[in-house]
Amino acid sequence: MRKLLLLAGCWLLANAVHAAEAGKIIFVxxxxxxxxxxAVLNAPVNEGEMLSTGADGYIYIKTIDDGLFILRPNTQAxxxxxxxxxxxxxxxxxxxxxxxxxxxSQSGQAVKLARQNFRFNTxxxxxxxxxxxxxxxxxxxxxxxxVLSGGITMSGFANGCRPxxxxxxxxxxxxxxxxxxxxxxxxxxxxxxxxxxxxxxxxLAPDLVAPPRSDEPGKxxxxxxxxxxxxxxxxxxxxxxxxxxxxxxxxxxxxxxxKPSVPDVVVTPPEVIISDPVVPVQPVVPxxxxxxxxxxxxxxxxxxxxxxxxxxxxxxxTEDFVLFRSRTGSTLATPxxxxxxxxxxxxxxxxRNIDGTGKAAATLQNGVLAFDFGNSSFSTQFxxxxxxxxxxxxxxxxxxxxxxxxxxxxxxxKTNNMSVTGALNDLTSASYIFQGTPxxxxxxxxxxxxxx
Numbered sequence: 001m002r003k004l005l006l007l008a009g010c011w012l013l014a015n016a017v018h019a020a021e022a023g024k025i026i027f028v029x030x031x032x033x034x035x036x037x038x039a040v041l042n043a044p045v046n047e048g049e050m051l052s053t054g055a056d057g058y059i060y061i062k063t064i065d066d067g068l069f070i071l072r073p074n075t076q077a078x079x080x081x082x083x084x085x086x087x088x089x090x091x092x093x094x095x096x097x098x099x100x101x102x103x104x105s106q107s108g109q110a111v112k113l114a115r116q117n118f119r120f121n122t123x124x125x126x127x128x129x130x131x132x133x134x135x136x137x138x139x140x141x142x143x144x145x146x147v148l149s150g151g152i153t154m155s156g157f158a159n160g161c162r163p164x165x166x167x168x169x170x171x172x173x174x175x176x177x178x179x180x181x182x183x184x185x186x187x188x189x190x191x192x193x194x195x196x197x198x199x200x201x202x203x204l205a206p207d208l209v210a211p212p213r214s215d216e217p218g219k220x221x222x223x224x225x226x227x228x229x230x231x232x233x234x235x236x237x238x239x240x241x242x243x244x245x246x247x248x249x250x251x252x253x254x255x256x257x258x259k260p261s262v263p264d265v266v267v268t269p270p271e272v273i274i275s276d277p278v279v280p281v282q283p284v285v286p287x288x289x290x291x292x293x294x295x296x297x298x299x300x301x302x303x304x305x306x307x308x309x310x311x312x313x314x315x316x317x318t319e320d321f322v323l324f325r326s327r328t329g330s331t332l333a334t335p336x337x338x339x340x341x342x343x344x345x346x347x348x349x350x351x352r353n354i355d356g357t358g359k360a361a362a363t364l365q366n367g368v369l370a371f372d373f374g375n376s377s378f379s380t381q382f383x384x385x386x387x388x389x390x391x392x393x394x395x396x397x398x399x400x401x402x403x404x405x406x407x408x409x410x411x412x413x414k415t416n417n418m419s420v421t422g423a424l425n426d427l428t429s430a431s432y433i434f435q436g437t438p439x440x441x442x443x444x445x446x447x448x449x450x451x452x
Contacts, residue, residue: 128168
């Protein structure tokens with residue numbers, strides 16, 4: 001028990017450490033906040049902090065891998081996570097969340113090396129990158145996206161695509177948009193099966209919902225014809241520039257005593273458009289899927305599974321339950337150090353007398369599942385409540401492999417009163433089946449699902 005509490009404490013400390021700096025504010029104007037504080041130039045932005053702008057507010061954030069996250073007026077967003085593993089990019093995890101308003105994302109170096117682990121969420125859609133630069137507008141019901149360079153994929157939250165997931169959502173209902181599709185945007189409304197490609201409907205484009213400032217990096221303000229330039233993001237310089245423009249306007253409005261001069265003829269050179277190089281699209285392979293079922297009928301409840309499943313390997317079985325993992329898909333690579341802890345999300349369990357009689361459903365609560373990846377170990381416990389109001393403490397510990405499988409060790413028999421066979425779905429969820437003896441008179445078995 002002390003070891004489990006120590007592991008849980010280490011995880012909480014690790015989470016506190018991992019709520020680290022995700023970027024720095026390089027420009028701010030108007031009403032803008034980071035959490036409950038006013039946004040200020042050069043201030044850090046940490047993972048999980050709520051970012052918000054008022055009717056005249058703008059925030060430009062330079063991420064720690066030299067990307068950009070730009071919030072325009074009347075916007076709420078946050079950098080949910082920005083974990084970069086420069087040694088093993090497969091462990092990089094980056095997620096941005098736009099709650100309402102308009103925001104632009106320009107990918108940094110870490111995203112370019114691990115596009116499969118980048119996610120941009122809105123209330124109704126998941127967006128992954130096939131390139132580097134896009135703009136999104138959203139409210140609680142509708143999201144729209146345009147692409148400046150490269151390409152994106154957009155999907156609704158259905159058919160296995162979940163808000164808590166990482167990376168782009170693939171499948172028949174996902175839609176792609178590239179910068180080559182000029183003047184087009186993708187739109188997804190709540191309840192739609194797939195995003196719609198809209199052509200020529202520019203009044204809905206994010207750049208017209210909340211136009212960019214003239215100093216937005218790499219992009220002119222709406223309605224201008226000048227080519228994109230890299231602006232000075234120094235607020236004082238911007239203020240001086242605005243004052244100089246105002247002075248010039250005042251001089252131009254003064255009455256003139258001289259003859260009007262013949263205006264010079266200005267020849268505007270043709271605009272030169274330089275297209276981004278075509279970047280080969282690497283297919284994103286979804287991870288192997290973990291699933292389970294109950295292969296026995298209990299009371300008036302029919303079985304939900306057989307002992308085998310097409311396209312899947314059987315990881316283990318108990319008296320009533322079986323656990324599978326699909327044979328196809330990418331193999332999870334667990335970290336070589338660090339820790340993680342999961343909370344009990346759901347479960348199903350049955351307890352019976354040692355002689356096989358009196359089987360009845362039981363309830364699970366107060367669950368903890370903790371991993372110490374540096375020691376390749378795990379520990380878990382929960383409370384089992386019977387229909388007779390009896391409570392039993394169930395616990396187990398064992399080893400976790402590099403591909404996310406974990407199971408109990410008989411060497412820990414003094415602390416274990418159940419055996420466990422399970423698998424990490426990814427680094428945010430896990431499932432395991434269990435069977436044990438809470439006392440000398442009963443046998444219990446079941447399945448549990450866990451979330452970070």
